[in-house]
Amino acid sequence: MRRATKFPILLVVAMVTLGMVLPAHADPRDISVGGVWIAQISHDAAGYSSYARAVQFNQQITEALSDPQLRQGGTLVVRQVGSAATISVGDILVFTVMPEDTEGVESTVALANTWAQRLAQGLSRAMPGAGFYF
Numbered sequence: 267m268r269r270a271t272k273f274p275i276l277l278v279v280a281m282v283t284l285g286m287v288l289p290a291h292a293d294p295r296d297i298s299v300g301g302v303w304i305a306q307i308s309h310d311a312a313g314y315s316s317y318a319r320a321v322q323f324n325q326q327i328t329e330a331l332s333d334p335q336l337r338q339g340g341t342l343v344v345r346q347v348g349s350a351a352t353i354s355v356g357d358i359l360v361f362t363v364m365p366e367d368t369e370g371v372e373s374t375v376a377l378a379n380t381w382a383q384r385l386a387q388g389l390s391r392a393m394p395g396a397g398f399y400f
Contacts, residue, residue, distance in 0.1 A: 295320040299327050300391030304384040311364035326360040327385070331392060333358060339397035342386050344378040351378035353385065355398065360385065 295316050297304040307320040314322070330336055333356060340356045351363045351374040363378040382400045389398040 297323050297327070299331075299385065299388035300393075302384055302388030302391060304388060305367075305381050307367070309364070309366035309369075311366040312362075323361045326358060327389075330355050330358050330360060330389065337393070337396060339390070339393070339399070342382045342398060342400040344375060344382050344400075346375050349374065351375045353378050353382045355385075355389070 293306060295307045297307065297320060305323075307316045307323060310316050311319065330340075336356050336358075342353060342355045342360075345352050345354070347362070349365050353360045353363065361378075361381070363374045363381065365374055368374055368377050379400075386398040386400040390396060
């Protein structure tokens with residue numbers, strides 16, 4: 267009888283221990299570059315799913331990292347476009363922040379400013395020797 271009660275307890279302890287050492291899986295909607303977390307795209311907008319928007323954001327970051335004109339760095343620019351806000355670096359539109367992204371807490375421009383600041387830090391880390399500013 268005593269042996270029967272030890273086994274379930276040991277099993278639970280083993281499961282908890284293994285759960286603590288297994289790596290966490292990132293959400294595919296998390297956006298990061300150069301080890302800097304920028305944002306999580308958690309809302310569908312403009313007919314695109316949050317997942318599709320995250321893929322597009324990552325593709326545009328890759329485009330910026332691959333642009334020879336940005337090898338030395340560049341300046342990120344936030345512009346209001348109607349109710350949305352855009353984040354650009356050089357000639358590359360990196361992302362459009364939609365009203366859905368703000369969750370009604372702040373303006374799209376304010377959120378774009380936050381994301382642009384993080385993006386500038388991440389791009390600078392991803393490309394040592396380059397300076398990205400916002």
